[in-house]
Amino acid sequence: MLEFRDVTFQYEVEDFNIIDSLSFRVEKGEFVSIIGASGCGKSTIFRLTNQLLPMKSGEILVNGRSIRGQKGYCGYMPQRDLLFPWRTIGENLRLPLEIRGGLSRAEMDERVDRALTHVGLAGCRDKAPSELSGGMRQRAAFARTVLTDSELLLLDEPFSALDFLTRISMQEWLLGQWEADRPTILFITHDVEEALFLSNRVLVCEETPIRRLTSIEVPAGYPRTRACLADPKMIALRETLIGMLRKEGTA
Amino acid sequence: MRQSCKNTLPALILVFVLLMGWQLGAMRMDAAYILPSPTQILARLWELRGPLFTAHLPATMEVTAIGLAISIVFGLALAILMDARPGVQRAIYPIVIASQTIPTTALAPLFVLWFGYTIWSKVLVTVLITFFPITITVYDGLQSVKIEMIELMTTFGAGKRDIFLKLKLPATLPYFFSALKMAIPMSIIGAAIGEWLGAQSGLGYFSRRMLTQLDGAGVFAPIVLLSVVAMLLVAVISAVEKKVIRWRGDL
Secondary structure, eight states: OEEEEEEEEOOTTOSSOSEEEEEEEEOTTOEEEEEOOTTSSHHHHHHHHTTSSOOSEEEEEETTEEOTTOOSSEEEEOSSOOOOTTSOHHHHHHHHHHHHOOSOHHHHHHHHHHHHHHTTOGGGTTSOGGGSOHHHHHHHHHHHHHTTOOSEEEEESTTTTSOHHHHHHHHHHHHHHHHHHOOEEEEEESOHHHHHHHOSEEEEOOSSSBOOOEEEEOSOOSSOOGGGGGSHHHHHHHHHHHHHHHHHHHO | OHHHHHHHHHHHHHHHHHHHHHHHHHHHHOOTTTSOOHHHHHHHHHHTHHHIIIIIHHHHHHHHHHHHHHHHHHHHHHHHHHHHOHHHHHHHHHHHHHHTTSOHHHHHHHHHHHHTTSHHHHHHHHHHHHHHHHHHHHHHHHHTSOHHHHHHHHHTTOOHHHIIIIIIHHHHHHHHHHHHHHHHHHHHHHHHHHHHHSOSSSHHHHHHHHHHTTOHHHHHHHHHHHHHHHHHHHHHHHHHHHHHOSOTTOO
8 A cells, every 4th residue: 555665854954864775565455553752754754755755765555556646545633633724514524625626515524424433523514713612623633534535544633632531532533533534544543552452453663764664463453442551461462562663752 | 792882982971071171171262263163164064064075075085095905905915025035034923023113204204395296196105104004913923823734734745825824814814803903003104295295186185184274273273074984994994804703713
């Protein structure tokens, strides 16, 4: 689904390649988390994938095709919901459809209504973003990302600004959404437990510059509940991952 | 509504006390050609209502309207141009800021020299006073748009046109209203100053004529009228703003 081939990137203000001939693959329908310490460059991987940053060399392929010149192959959900305050929730969800064009107003409204029902916000179409709670706003932002109609979703620490209880219920909710539709999700987080609970595979960002991502399978199947986190294998893996991340932090 | 009455009550009481002080002081001094009392001014305003409302107020409003319209059109155009072309911004913005230190009103006699007693000398003063604040405020509004929001739009596949129409324009609207509320009183002041220096009609001209006749109340009457008009116009704009923008501060 997504493949990095020897991708190299350097920020103009830095004198080294923060991403140095990095290669990795994500298969269709996978839920993969990238974990790493703050500032290690994991968000840069997203910004290269959605072409907000131009890579220096290498190739990024989505569905076997280079992303150069392509549009709309991935949906991006940032950490903050970025719902436009002058638009209602429904109008916010309509934004990606409006930009892509080709649908009538009625068709767009119908798709927005379906998406809202799907994320459990059926009654919120005409509400202002400020009337919604943090968790509801993130759900609306997720629905907006899904409405880009991309099979590949890039979620950049979407729950990190939420309080703990909202965060775990949002994680369960996201897992439900993924199990229902099986999109390919690439999920950035610095929360090891969040990564273990959600994904079938974790990519660990152990060093900066990033030359490789260590791939680790999560030893749990789906459907999952939070009880799986108490499994001895999961606890051991959690400690291993924390150890890997801290090694980088103290180096 | 009750809340807003409560909030303005202290200010109203203070204004009333000051007016009473003025009234008593003026009555005691008893020299209306130097310090007319508020009641004398109101009486004079009533006596002069014919020429003031039928000839001079419309003349001043005409100058204000033309000047303000020119300032808005060119101010918006320049702000948008500076926002779209950083090169233009670098060339013009410092000059715009520096020009604010020029005492425009002191230049006004020069405009009378150029344009004579026509309406254009007054319009030019008005434009010079209001053009730059509008430009700067709207430009700041365009620049205040969050980079993350622009990036989000980009990942949806939006081009410059979509970003301008769907993001920059609505995000800048509150700034535009602020600029308008600031520019209206300034444009009226500009028009009055222009008329004071050289005109055959208008409230500024009328005030000056009364001065030559040592009619203190007659000098004040048109000024009271100008203030009331400015306040009414700003109130109208504020009401429109409240209708259009319900999300100020949510961004």
